[in-house]
Amino acid sequence: MKVEKILLIPGRSSAEQHGMDRVLALASPKTEVEVFDPVFDSSLESLSLENSDEVARLREGLVAQHRQRSGELAGELSAGGLRASGMAAWDYPMSDAIVRRVLETGPDLVVTEPLAGRAGALSQADWRLISKCPVPLLLVRSEAAPRYDRILAAVDPFHEHGKPPDLDEAILEAAKFVRDATNAALEVIHCFVPLSSIAQGADLAHLPIDDAEESLEAYRHDALVELVENAGIAADAARIEKGYPARVLHSLVGQGDFGLVVMGGVSRGRIRDFLLGSTAERLIHDSPADILIIKPPGFTTRVAEHMADPPIVAPILYPF
Numbered sequence: 496m497k498v499e500k501i502l503l504i505p506g507r508s509s510a511e512q513h514g515m516d517r518v519l520a521l522a523s524p525k526t527e528v529e530v531f532d533p534v535f536d537s538s539l540e541s542l543s544l545e546n547s548d549e550v551a552r553l554r555e556g557l558v559a560q561h562r563q564r565s566g567e568l569a570g571e572l573s574a575g576g577l578r579a580s581g582m583a584a585w586d587y588p589m590s591d592a593i594v595r596r597v598l599e600t601g602p603d604l605v606v607t608e609p610l611a612g613r614a615g616a617l618s619q620a621d622w623r624l625i626s627k628c629p630v631p632l633l634l635v636r637s638e639a640a641p642r643y644d645r646i647l648a649a650v651d652p653f654h655e656h657g658k659p660p661d662l663d664e665a666i667l668e669a670a671k672f673v674r675d676a677t678n679a680a681l682e683v684i685h686c687f688v689p690l691s692s693i694a695q696g697a698d699l700a701h702l703p704i705d706d707a708e709e710s711l712e713a714y715r716h717d718a719l720v721e722l723v724e725n726a727g728i729a730a731d732a733a734r735i736e737k738g739y740p741a742r743v744l745h746s747l748v749g750q751g752d753f754g755l756v757v758m759g760g761v762s763r764g765r766i767r768d769f770l771l772g773s774t775a776e777r778l779i780h781d782s783p784a785d786i787l788i789i790k791p792p793g794f795t796t797r798v799a800e801h802m803a804d805p806p807i808v809a810p811i812l813y814p815f
Contacts, residue, residue: 496631496665496672497603500527504593504607505568512568513635514606517785519575520642521604521676528572528579529600530565533592534558535585558583586802590623594798597630606633617780625760625779625788629796631669634779634786643679643754643785646670649744650685650759652718662759662791667726669789670757679754683732684747685719686740687711712737745778757787 501522506512518528534557539550565581572579586592589610597605605628611618625632648670650663667683674681689708712735719733736743748756756778779786 496668498522498526498672500529500600500602500604502593502597502600502602502605503528503530503568503572504605504610505530505532505565506608507611514608515568515571516642517606517633517635518572519577521606521673522577523676524576524578526577528569528577529596529602530569530572530579530581531593531596532561532565532581532583533586533589533596534561534583535587535589535592537587554585558585588620588623590620590627591798592802593624594627594629594796595800595802597628598796598798598800602630604631604633606635608635627796627798628788629790629794631790632788634788636783636785643673643677645753646674646677646679646681646755646757647744647747647753647784648681648683648757649740650683650719650722651740652685652722653715662789663722664726665789665792666757666759667723667728669787671726671728673755673757673787681728681732682734682753683719683723683728684734684736684744685715686736686738686743687715688739689737741778745781748778748782748784751783753784755785755787756782757789759789759791 498521501518503514503518506514522528536554536557539553539557561583562581565583567581569579569581582596584592584596586595593605593607607624609617610620610624621634625634648666650666652663670681670683673679689711716733716735719735720730723733724730736747744756747753758778779788
């Protein structure tokens with residue numbers, strides 16, 4: 496993974512900008528960073544039929560305020576040795592506005608805190624962005640430390656959860672990039688459900704279940720090591736875990752040992768085709784760690800190139 500340009504979406508609160516810490520940790524002096532702050536106020540659209548000139552003036556004023564804010568944040572990044580600029584635009588909805596900026600400017604990575612969630616929760620805008628963003632998306636959680644000490648990359652060499660076969664390679668490339676940028680320790684984990692769990696309730700007395708389990712685990716470990724070594728990662732980074740993937744990873748991340756989880760997914764519906772299947776929503780939603788979400792090579796977004804007509808929010812009065 497090569498990161499020459501980062502698109503940073505500032506947090507809604509101006510007091511703490513955790514995304515800034517991540518950008519400073521990941522970017523090199525040659526990295527170009529744009530702080531992009533989309534803005535939209537539906538209440539102004541309700542006035543558009545009455546006084547379009549005044550609405551345009553108010554809209555330009557709001558955009559100017561957000562552009563000044565993004566410029567100030569870009570100035571802080573520049574003071575940290577980066578090539579940074581600020582930008583704001585009137586666009587709606589926010590998730591699509593960000594994707595449109597991605598399509599227009601071609602960043603290699605998007606860094607964002609939850610867009611509109613409260614108390615750490617994710618909003619519909621966050622889920623839409625996760626689903627639609629065509630480039631790697633780093634979702635920053637405020638609980639995570641400024642720098643990463645340990646990184647967890649979740650892969651599935653056997654493609655048992657419906658993901659494209661080349662997605663694992665993209666996940667490992669992204670994990671290596673973060674590891675090299677932050678000097679963090681990297682663990683590559685593959686989870687599988689043991690035969691004893693699958694056959695739970697059956698009479699196992701006459702089945703060589705222990706031998707089969709041992710052979711299966713060895714086979715999976717060898718495949719994982721081959722995947723890891725082909726990616727240029729040391730074999731001792733490979734780790735096999737028994738259990739249902741969502742439960743295992745949720746437990747590992749919940750212990751707070753990892754500052755970042757790198758995982759893959761494709762978009763279908765809301766967010767149903769992630770590496771861990773539909774239960775990945777819980778992992779992403781509850782994770783105290785940052786999540787770096789990787790789309791498979793060739794993924795294309797369905798976001799329109801231009802903002803659709805704004806919603807009608809003014810009441811419609813009928814003369815009867």
